[in-house]
Amino acid sequence: MTALVAENVVTGYGKQEIVRGVSLTAETGRITCIFGPNGCGKSTLLKAIAGALPVWSGATRLGDVTLSNLPVHEVVRHGLVLMPQGGGVFPRLTVMENLRMGGYAIPDRRLVERRIEALIDQYPSLARRRRTAAGSLSGGEQAMLSLARALVSQPRFILLDEPSAGLSPAMVNETLERITTLTEQGIGILMVEQNIREAMPIADKLYILAAGEKRFEGSPQDVRDDRQIMDIYMGGA
Numbered sequence: 001m002t003a004l005v006a007e008n009v010v011t012g013y014g015k016q017e018i019v020r021g022v023s024l025t026a027e028t029g030r031i032t033c034i035f036g037p038n039g040c041g042k043s044t045l046l047k048a049i050a051g052a053l054p055v056w057s058g059a060t061r062l063g064d065v066t067l068s069n070l071p072v073h074e075v076v077r078h079g080l081v082l083m084p085q086g087g088g089v090f091p092r093l094t095v096m097e098n099l100r101m102g103g104y105a106i107p108d109r110r111l112v113e114r115r116i117e118a119l120i121d122q123y124p125s126l127a128r129r130r131r132t133a134a135g136s137l138s139g140g141e142q143a144m145l146s147l148a149r150a151l152v153s154q155p156r157f158i159l160l161d162e163p164s165a166g167l168s169p170a171m172v173n174e175t176l177e178r179i180t181t182l183t184e185q186g187i188g189i190l191m192v193e194q195n196i197r198e199a200m201p202i203a204d205k206l207y208i209l210a211a212g213e214k215r216f217e218g219s220p221q222d223v224r225d226d227r228q229i230m231d232i233y234m235g236g237a
Contacts (some may be wrong), residue, residue: 004025004027008059035204065078143171
């Protein structure tokens with residue numbers, strides 16, 4: 001079982017420190033969730049792990065490989081991809097062109113096409129709209145496209161930044177179900193979510209951040225109720 005590890009990570013934007021020495025561990029085949037109030041550094045931490053932001057101090061590792069401050073394409077080649085909040089589809093590109101972007105770090109283009117064909121069959125609504133511009137898709141379809149695009153590189157870990165944001169309740173359930181099936185393939189999920197009630201039942205492990213610091217680490221069974229979560233947000237035990 002491969003572990004994704006962040007160790008005492010400090011990072012931020014410009015000169016503004018946002019994440020203050022956060023450590024966490026996630027494992028392949030499991031869902032690790034990060035909760036916390038807005039502005040506490042959840043998305044910033046994901047970006048640093050994925051190589052989209054520099055790690056000022058501390059380290060990030062995937063198995064025996066140190067990821068800290070590698071270019072994003074190198075992080076992808078080592079088996080980790082980030083699905084940003086809102087999915088980050090390219091609205092003017094077609095569904096197929098978006099999927100090909102998921103294989104940008106793979107030099108063998110024929111391999112990329114084979115992977116895309118195998119993937120798109122699992123998403124019937126996308127298969128029917130191969131030549132449609134991604135910006136014309138519904139929010140749920142864009143979420144599916146983003147997830148499929150992340151799978152083109154066959155990652156060991158996917159970092160998800162609020163995958164349920166902006167989706168209907170039905171699409172939230174479908175998206176979280178698809179995320180759960182990925183763990184059955186041995187893929188590790190590190191997920192930031194605001195929808196705590198929906199995410200808790202599928203989480204194997206959870207962390208709570210507040211003010212850029214880790215306030216809690218444990219399993220969903222270790223959390224009694226919403227009041228305890230709010231107490232942690234506010235700095236209580």
